[in-house]
Amino acid sequence: MRPYYGKQVWIIGASSGIGEALARELAAQGARLVLSARRQDKLDDLNESLGGGHRVFPLDAGNPQSLVEAVAAIEAAGETLHSMIFMAAYYSVDQRHGKDIAFINRIISVNLGGAFNAVHAVTGLFKRQRFGQIALCASVAGYRGLPYGQPYCATKAALINYAESLKIELEDDGIDVKVINPGFVKTPLTDKNKFTMPMIIPAEEAARILADELLSKRFEIHFPKRFTWLMKVIDVLPRWAYFPLARFMKKAQ
Template sequence: MKLVVETMRRKTSGTAGIAWITGASSGIGRALAVELAREGWEVAVSARSKEDLLALEDAVPGQIFTFPLDVTNGAAVAKTFGLIEDRLGPVDLAVFSAGTYARDGVRDFHAARFSSIVNLNLLGTVHCLEVVMAQMLARGSGHIAVVASTAGLVGLPGAAAYGASKAALIAMCEALYPDLRKQGIDLSLINPGFVDTPLTKKNDFPMPFLVPADKAAAIIARGLKARRYEIIFPWQMAVAMKALRLMPARLRFAITRRMLRD
């Protein structure tokens, strides 16, 4: 009955739907929250920084709603998702973009840092998937989007932990997609190249085809609206990384070896 009432409310109010975005305090998540709100969505935003979320909510009043969360805490994820659905209604679209990056290499390879990156990028997403899939499967509808990276397509020097976490997300989505579609749930895999965010600003190496965050959000929003499985951009990076993945190992390593620092 609650779902029927909520559906009627959306039809009369003109709301596009209810979206939930993690990692929304900055970067792609923040820009996408603004883009979806502009398109008429009511957007629940989550991240660890409550202050940044409240600033985002103030910037788009009445469309964006703050729900602070550390996605590495599975119990907190379940509780927060319940609060979102109680306050706003059933979530139609969930976008999991919480993540971090730290450059690594053979001389500064540390299990603790590797674990922290995997814990946030991969297991944080898994915690969110667990609760969202259960609810969407019960309703027989919904759309889930996972932000991975073109860095997950090929192992690149300096991105052992980051690339591993993103490669795992890609493999996970490929494994889940057939069954989710069979159950009426859409799944989108978002593979950005370099996007101008606070994380990439820390990089001290050339970033080809760098995309502004607002442009990235617009590309993602169009892909989500079209219910595309893979949303990969910019096209130059997509072509380069997929070609690199298909190369024989000797040729691929000859190219990636040039990315090593002196």
């Protein structure tokens, strides 16, 4: 069974981590891929490993023009785009003594600004098609403000909020919007962490879950469930209960 056969899927952030694993999974299920990230060499290597039949568009998610140009090239080729999956992200390990403000702005530019850029670039095409899918990768780190988690947590919280708005705004145009909230997944990004990551799963497992749930009617895709449901409990705690827990987490780090 190849449920993605004949579907064209654009993955932004395909050069490593969950994005790369998802590209491999969707290709195995018959998808035609548009692969984007900053490094063309990584994308070329990935495309070659997948048989060379996919399109490569290197770009910087923080640069809106590069995303518009990619969509224009897809449209000029007369091809149908079924899904855009935004997986691009910047991240830094905990720095209790602060982060360089230029780096903070770069994280915001890519993690949040990049999502706005991607949605802006693709929405017109999907409206003309009268169908399409937008999937934005946030994180369970966006559920609550975590000690020493800024600005990463803030960008992911904003992405969840953004996806909720888009869900309602675009559904009448036949556009399916989803938000992806992973827990800990083993990737080059999480390899930077110096702390124990509970219930961490391989990127390949995350990709299999994603491939299945992108086909579902659910708005939120979250995994691994045994961890993300725990985070959902924390998410609904009133602040008078959450702040003591957050202080405990701060001391435990």
